[in-house]
Amino acid sequence: MRIICFGLLSMLGVACTSPNYTLSGKLPEASIGKEVLLLTRDGRGADTLARRVVTEDRSFKIEGEDTDQVLYLKIGERGQAIPFYPENGEYYWEQRGEHEYIFSKNPRTGQSRLSEHLLKLDSNMLEIQLLQQKYRDAKNEEDTQLVMRENELLWRKGNDLFVDAVKEFEGTNIAVMLVRENMWKIEQEFKVFKRVVEAMGTVPESEDKEEIMNKYKELESKQLTGQAPDFxxxxxxxxxxxxxxxxxxxxxxxxxxxxxxxxxxxxxxxxxxxxxxxxxxxxxxxxxxxxxxxxxxxxxxxxxxxxxxxxxxxxxxxxxxxxxxxxxxxxxxxxxxxxxxxxxxxxxxxxxxxxxxxx
Missing domain, CATH: 3.40.30.10 (Glutaredoxin)
Known part of the structure; x- marks a missing residue:
């Protein structure tokens, strides 16, 4: 009798934890990816939550339970890490230009809003990269100054777009993920870092939050404030x-x-x-x-x-x-x-x- 009861309880347990989201996609003809991986984070220390072999028609499908954590999808071991915030619903992978994104069939989900912000940020960075060629092609000082001015405006626009993205997810793990993934950029300019930390708000405690705040305090201590030193x-x-x-x-x-x-x-x-x-x-x-x-x-x-x-x-x-x-x-x-x-x-x-x- 105990075996039967345990079996019934096990069946009930499985029913309670049945998948409530699906993530699917179809890779392009040129893709050499043979499998897709769903990871707990980008970089070292990541756990693999799911690994799926790409089918003959280059499609894949992952099912799972929603979570309050940001996960990462990779096409192959060395693929681009695509942020994924799973909630109840259906999601699909899509490649646009050189970048990959995950969208939801419900445009109001956190994931769809996140991808829209990432699209804007990637577009801004592409404009900045294209300016490098314009800088090399500049024929005189006036052209060079125009390109430099345009570059400055684009970086400021990108900073504003990034602060807006973090503010959109204030108090959440998505905000933490955005800051962590862009540390290379914001740590170069403390006043931007300060705006971002303020936009992040009060977020759950985590190793990533601790890393961000430690770096922020370190940079804060290096800022020149008060009276300027005489020379x-x-x-x-x-x-x-x-x-x-x-x-x-x-x-x-x-x-x-x-x-x-x-x-x-x-x-x-x-x-x-x-x-x-x-x-x-x-x-x-x-x-x-x-x-x-x-x-x-x-x-x-x-x-x-x-x-x-x-x-x-x-x-x-x-x-x-x-x-x-x-x-x-x-x-x-x-x-x-x-x-x-x-x-x-x-x-x-x-x-x-x-x-x-x-x-």
């Missing part, structure tokens, strides 16, 4: 210039180097914006991180910046000014207030206008 550095004529010389004026400090192509491209954009900065009452000073003075002077001669140029000099200043200003990547720019307070890191012209007009 005493030589200009091209050997005259010593101090931060205190600019007291009472807004100052944009540009850390750069002759060997840094993005720095010199940024300087060309800044050169075009310089007349507007002067109208706003903002002075500009360049601080080079070059180790060789002759290379610094050669770059100045070639680029002909309109503002004063200084060179990092530990002996004169007593310390490395780039270290004092917590510079990790160049170009790095700081907007400093008339009383010497750090107002913003890497501000756009629009942000400078807003900050100057507010104070």
């Amino acid at each position: 005493k550095l030589p200009d091209v004529k050997g005259n010593i210039v101090s931060l205190s010389d600019y007291k009472g004026k807004y100052l944009l400090v540009d850390f750069w180097a002759s060997w840094c192509a993005p720095c010199r491209a940024k300087a060309k954009v800044l050169k075009k914006e310089y007349p507007r900065l002067q109208e706003l009452g903002v002075e500009v000073v360049g601080i080079s991180c070059d180790k060789k003075k002759d290379q610094w002077l050669k770059a100045i001669e070639e680029d002909k910046p309109l503002w004063r140029q200084l060179l990092v000099d530990k002996e004169i200043n007593g310390s490395d000014t780039s270290d004092d200003y917590k510079v990790e990547f160049i170009p790095t720019l700081y907007l400093i207030s008339p009383d010497g307070a750090v107002l913003e890191k890497n501000p756009s012209l629009e942000e400078i206008e807003m900050l100057v007009k507010q104070i």
